[in-house]
Amino acid sequence: MRSHWGWGVEADAPDAAAQRKLARTLKEQLGWDSLLPTEAVAVEDLTLPEPKVALPATLATLASVDVRDRAQHTYGRSYRDVARAHAGRFDHPPDAVVRPTSQAEVANVLDWASEVDVAVIPYGGGSSVCGGVEPDVGTPGRGVISLDMEALAGLIDLEVTDRAARFAAGTYGPAVNDALRPHGLTLRHFPQSFEFSTVGGWVATRAGGHFATGPTHIDDFVESITMETPAGAWESRRLPGSGAGPSPDRLVMGSEGVLGVICEAWLRVQPRPTFRASASVGFETLDAGVRAVRALAQSGLSPANCRLLDPVEALLAGAAASGATGAVLIVGFEGADHALGEVLSRALELCGDHGGDVSPGAMSVREGSGEPARSGAEEAWRSSFLRAPYQRDALVGLGVVVETFETACLWSRFEATDAAIRASIRNAMDQAGLEGIVSMRVTHAYPDGVAPYYTVMARPTPAHGQPVGVNDRIARWDAVKEASMEAITTERATATHHHAVGRDHRSAYDRQRPPLFAEALRAVKSRLDPSGIMNPGVLIDAG
Template sequence: MTQTPGTRSWWGWGTQEQALGVQEAEALVARLAGLLPDADLTVHAPPALRPESLPAVRITPPPSLAPLSSTDTHDRAGHTHGKAFRDIVRNLRGDLAHAPDLVVRPGTERDVVDVLDWASSENVAVIPYGGGTSVVGGVEARFDGGYAGALSLDVTAMDRVLEIDRTSRAARIQAGVLGPHLEEQLRPYDLTLRHFPQSFAFSTLGGWLATRAGGHFATLYTHIDDLTESLRVVSPYGVGESRRLPGSGAGPSPDRMFLGSEGALGVITEAWMRLQDRPRWRAGTSVRFADWDAAVAATRAVAQSGLHPSNCRLLDAAEAFLSTGASVGGGVLVLGFESADHPVDAALERAVALCRDHGGSLSEGSARGTSSERDASASAWRSSFLRMPYQRDALVQRSVIAETFETATTWDGFPALHAAVAAAATAAIRDVCGIGVLTCRFTHVYPDGPAPYYGIYAPGAWDGLLGQWDEIKTAVSQAIVDHGGTITHHHAVSRDHRPFYDQQRPEPFAAALSAAKAALDPAGILNPGVLV
């Protein structure tokens, strides 16, 4: 298995080697200190891990599964939480109360069947685990039910591209493959899955499928759903595999039932995925706006133009400043185009023209049309995009509440939702922190609406961080649901979003989902507490 070089951090994002250095951290803190004066930025280091840091192991695997199982302290600690703000805070405090008893790494689908058979018979909860990058409590053994124990089913040993259909541009891929290793295996065929979430380096195909992940590209094929041809899933009921088809009208889609099921209905072991030829032509720029409403209107025009940019990411003034250091009145729209078949200069020129119709202007000296000459703001954004999780960790260590909300809504509904979120966040931040900053960017755009992604930065009290964050999250989440947005566009439901997902989904569907859970997982061992 190929991983991003370095030592995975058990308490924070990514690898220890890629964490913020002293100079980068100081620059980040300096920018934020100007917005959050009087914040206590004392650094809190992660605790040393010892066996007594974790609860005692309650279960013993059978001899047949013992070679696949680990009770190593760092292994269990690293599989205890995901990578959300709440997770980082608890890790920094040494709160590992929900550590799994075992980390089990199946090497084959037969191993997965054997694990589920044993767990069902012994009342052991099974939490499917890919890269562990969930930010909504999806991989945590936090649930009720009187289970004998819990195991983290780490599928990353199942990481191969098993078959490639070059004619149809598709591949049969094991679910445990990490993003970089997947692309390495496709590159000799000049093919790509072209799915690059922010967590790409540390997340798996199975995780993308189980959470209906969104990729980096802002239009057209935005979700992993769009790239899925068929799935193979193991549940306590049995093994199921859907037929490979470009499309089908034969009843409800079996793939749709498992996409986004978060391991509650079965363990995805393989998938046939639709591939694309690797891009040869690229072009990009960024457009500045003096007015936010005009920037939104321009973004809508581009989204409805049929140009299908690969990047169409709108940053409001606060987001642009924190991410790239750019000072603008209304916002910055980062545009990018790419193609494996033809030059894309004309598409970029047309998108820029649409932006100019709404008062947009290009940065002085910005370059468009070649991959070697990119606008400085666009390049700064891409770099910042990949560094954001590491920056978040550095801020959390300094008692800064730094976390995000993401949603989607229609264009006509966006103004009211945006105003409601801003009001709810501002009031909650004022009540629990005194001051703070709210930012907004569009991560994805569709002809009928945007996917706004909100960031919150506020000075917290080290001893009260979790309570402060929970108050803010509850207020904003309720505002999103009350004003017609989805509780999640691409971060999944899991345990943290369950109360709001229950409000969003139709009641007949909830009943059908519960019935499916009972049929596929009679003992209720699969990821208890998510979805149903």
């Protein structure tokens, strides 16, 4: 059973023993004391407002007004979402959770919602960390439903010759892989939310996977999209490439549910890898590591993994060698066609040109039949990467403020951008009464730029000697979030590299896009969603 307040399934939620163990670790590493475990408010103790709307008899069988259902669909999984849900504070629950079982039923729901002016929030796996699925539509008293696509799931069609697969939008990441595995294929799209996110959600948010170079954004895999809008159905033609005017798929990708409901997508798939080669490289300074990453990104070698962890991040992830105090680069290659040992050797030569050091035992080459396992620092990083959302929930239970901010900028602007973001976050933390750490890792690298990803973990200092409640913690988090958005905007970086815009990144996104583009987007929405029911307030103003 999925957790109604935190990441993943309820059985994996951090218990009091796990929180106490984490509290001891934080005391040892950061000197933090007085961190006490707390339990999330149970579903049976929640009181939600009565639904404001009811679906007609023809659609009622698709709807649920169960308290757990409504609570689970109130938020995504950002810090402020989890903190509020943990405290039992569900500010804007949907009036109902609706689960259509066909595209025709999606159309019927949108027709009804348009007629009665009920807002519709498309919902995939609910893993949004930017306010993208919260039913806060800006109009008090307006009815809202959460349109959960989980019943529209599975592999619909597979063209091995074209190496493409058609999936229903509600298909979760593991189910995508399971469906392709018997055919020796994979999508090769693995966001951190892979286990609890869907095909439709990936497309709607322009999700990024964890592969650092080459195909990594869902944009690289989409061949065709089928979407249901309040104005009618939308389906693009399957093509390997096209120069015929603006791409209809480019308009849908990243639309975050404001234009319609993504129902299906044809995706480009690839052979499963049988070769893997990886190594961890130590650098005395972060700057040296950044120069090595740029050399790799511009070399044409296209490593699958090229994660640079600053000293704090390396320590937290357990990727640093014993006694090491510098930055760590995890570099790796994988593929299905040829051995990769020579490619890795050339990559390590480039790293050595910038002072990189490969310690004994930090290199792994797996070649042969079957899917190779990961090992060493690569596996340590991957394990930490997948555990991070669960650890975040444990930190929330201890009253710690923890969140991530990501962006992308040009190589020529990275040094100034990194310094400005760190300084802005640090200053905001000081002003907000947050004592803690700021760490950074490079998640993706391009020939022309880089994507830095920042983590803030802080302990709120008591106000007037009193415990810091959830509202106070969220207010302090808001101040840091606003500061990060301001620095990103000032440095002309992007509002988001792969977390989407939602409601939390609107301030930076509004200033990033050309004003005329915003007007054009509003015009498109007006044509496809004339009643303004689709995810009001996301990307563009409600109404």
